Amino acid sequence: MVILTVDGIDCYYGSVKVLENVCFSVKERDFVGVLGPNGSGKTTLLRGISRALKPHRGVILLNDVDIYALKSVEVAKQMAVVPQDNVIAFNFTALDIVLMGRHPHLSRFQMESEKDIAIAKRAMELTNTRHLAERPINELSGGERQRVIIARALAQEPTVLLLDEPTVHLDINNQLEIMDLLKELCIKKGLIVLAVFHDFDLATRYCDSAMLLNNGRIFSIGPIETVLTGENIKKVFQVNMIVKRHPVTNMLYIVPLSTSRSKTKPSKDIIVHIICGGGSGVPIMKTLLEQGYVVTTGVLNTLDTDYDAACTLGIPVVNEAPFSPITKESHKANLAMIDEASAIIIGNVPFGYGNLKNLEAAKVALERGKMIIIVEETSVHRRDFTNGRAQNLLRELKSKGAIAVESCREALSKLQAL
């Protein structure tokens, strides 16, 4: 059982404390993501573990042996590092570079043997770089080079693999391939993988557990769902994000909404009610908020993205249970909100029997003399799942004075009239 324990380390750059009291423990088959904003100490943590920066306090144990007490070579036989930047001074071939990964296993005068070359070959196959073997490293693209470096790390046959943003230069195809590879190796060979990510989606997709760093301390650590919550992200990154499970892959995915810092107080006294759903309302909500309007919205079902957004943005919303049509109570609440509002904006939302009532609410609003703006980015025809009833209603609205616009911005400019 391979265990890497980090116990209470403090790391300094000069006199500046960069990491404080970091404690955690990882074992084989753990694929751990290290996340955090810039400057939170992620790279420093990796450097501390890889022995590039000795902690002033605390100890790091690999299988109960203090890694700082070992010789470089001993550590190198067990730990491999894939750094962020790779500047290679001389024009070695890719195979030369991968073979350098065998260095810790060779004695001083030993030349690489068949076995070493076979290991290198396998590593390059796994990273899809075998065809680059003879090419000088400095002629390769950023992505190819990154994969060669990863192959080198694999050639070391480590038990612990540290990666600092391993996919930053790779295209999406290679990103997934490499991450799949690493995950597979982690499980099959029982590696410990510690990787720094900036990309939350990749992190959530591959990491079982994660640690979230903030200002040099561990803010949260544990299974990835408990670490990467909207709350945590908001607190650490100051960004509003929505974390949901993807309906198809069942993986977490994270969608940024806005930076919470840009929360502006409403400057105008105008209330605008938005009829939306399925994500169509988010841009409108954001823009209006930015412009200082007071926003309300309804009726939305609680699984709807716009509902999440409204909650996050602090917009009063009339909600409804999912997969059920709008109830009388909700409709009444909606109408109440509409009464308060000066204008209604209907977003580019698909209409089904479930939310058709919202259009009727709009009709009521129009009769009560509210300004109605209909945003039609795509034609209604394609969004009508009510056999034409939605289209009829919309046409009626338009004939009775609703303003049709083609974009959010246009809608905004119409609002200026108020």
Added chain:
Amino acid sequence: MTTTVMSANEVETTYFRRASRWKLIVIVLAVALTLTIILSLNVGFAQIPFSTVLNIIAKRMPFLGNLVDSSNVSYVEETIIIQIRMPRILAGALVGAALAAAGVVYQGIFKNPMADPYVLGVSSGAAVGASLAIVLGIGFTLLGVSTVPILAFAGSLIAVFVVYNISRIGSRVPVTTLLLSGIAVSIFLSAIVAVLQVIAGERLHIIVFWLMGGFSYVEWKDVLAILPLICLGTMVIYFYARDLNILALGEETAQHLGVDVEKVKKLLLIFGSLVTAAAVSVSGLIGFVGLIIPHMTRIVIGPDHRILLPTSIIVGATFLVICDAVARMIVSPVELPVGVITALSGGPFLIYLLRKKKESYAI
């Protein structure tokens, strides 16, 4: 290297046979060096027929000696070959080897194509030592050994020691700081040399000629003095050839791969400086060899230090032996300074190689 794409299997087999290919290259070059040495024994003011030259050498060989008839070889001819030409040629080979080895090491550690063996102040330290010895006219021999090489050697080591200690942070020596300290110290010491030149008065010429570098008066005792140091130094440097390869990945990465970076750097710097100091103490300041030979061999043979080092060493030795032969032949009996010949020939040849390989040579 050209960018023909070999099949992956082909590539791997070439790697297998790499070690034997390398051994072959080294042997061929060593033979070339030996031939060059023998041929340049034929070069000099005194016209000695080549057969006589061979005769004289053979006489001293363990087995051949008995087979050879040397009755009509005059004492003078023997003296010239054995006492005058042989030591200077061997010194040329040793100095060329040392400078090339040091050049490879420094370029590898500093990852800078402009690095040469003199970059850490060895040359200016030696110049100060030699100039001091010349100015003070500290009787030109001290216990039978000339004071100029001794002070030159001491001067270079002191200069490197100072540069090292200025740049040291704890037990680490950051590479950029080393380079800059080296430059600063060199400039300072060159100024001191200039002052010494003014004080020297009529001995100015001696200093100037020493600085220009040459092998005119090398004796066997000079050769024997530097032989062990240069052989030992280059061997130690070769121990760390693979480490030098890995240093190319960056110091931190090298550390991750198990290279004890600080220890390797220190050792390589120490021995690189030692062999350079030994070379300079005997030959004065010969430029370009330490800078150009590593580049030339790297362009032809690639960056792997396990072959680059032995190749550069042998090529450096051969190059300098040839340059010295030219220097003493071209306007005989006057001798041109060797540094002039190395620059005149080395420079254009390097340019030619760079142009031929411009795409793929990167450092």
Added chain:
Amino acid sequence: MCIVVNTKYVVYVTTIIVIILIISAVYVYIYDQGQIADMRSMIRGLQSDVANLQIELYKYRNLTLVDDRGYVLNLTSYPNRIVSLAPSNTEILFAIGAGDKVVGVTDYCNYPYNFSAWIEADNLTSVGNYWTPNIEAIVALEPDLILAAFAQEEVVNTLRGMGYKVLVLDPGNIDDVLKDIVLVGRATDRNIEAAVLVNNLRRRIDAVVSKVAGATSTPKVYYEVWYDPLWSVGSESWEHELIEKAGGINVFADQSLKYFETGSEAIIERNPDIMIFPLGHGAGPPFWGSFDQMKARPGWDAISAVQNDRLYTIDADVINRPGPRIVDALETLAQVIHPELF
């Protein structure tokens, strides 16, 4: 018996005894004389042997020479193949009549003969230049004596290390030059010629010195070693001694170096009455260009020597070489400095 008869008998016997004694004495005397004569001739013989031996010894005893660096050289025979590593040494050798033994000279040797022609005709070998003589060339000549000069320590050490006999001549003043001539004379069995030459030179020197002693003025003299940068001579130099002996005063007599760098200001300020420039034998104009160029140097028109047109050249070889011609230089300088006396 009667004792009366005894008297005649006594006389008789006494006479015989006396005669015997006399004859013995004479005999002894003659014998002694003979012995003495033998001895004498033996002694004479011995004496002449001794004299012969002394002559032999004188020839073959170790001739001990001490050069200007204090190096002690023992010669067991006079040299027949001499290599000179400096023009001054060549001049000395030829001046004392040892020129026939010279087998190697430098490229710069040009007096008293056109050695380049000799070298071309293969009657003489050049060993290269003064600063880096070609050691192979020297060794190839199989010299039994090598005369070196200052600033050739490396060559000298190497040659001595190989067993060659080397003397270093590095005189500091005129007296030392004369001593060197004597030394070379001893080394080459030309003692008489050397003595004659030295006497002659001494007389000439004394003549100059005594003549200028009666001079009424001591003009200030400037000697230029190099221009751009400007180099002149201090009190440790040849030229200084020559100037002073020739009845002048070196404008830089207060500088205790041999040669040093200076500037126009100092020269203008010291205002020499006479300025002397060396004229070499090389191709091209001298380093100071021409007198017109020199006069055109900024500020130099204020110098008295320029204004009075007391500008002279002197053969560079003559003044630079520490050989017999140094006295020629002295005489030339004296004529230049005190034309009224010569």
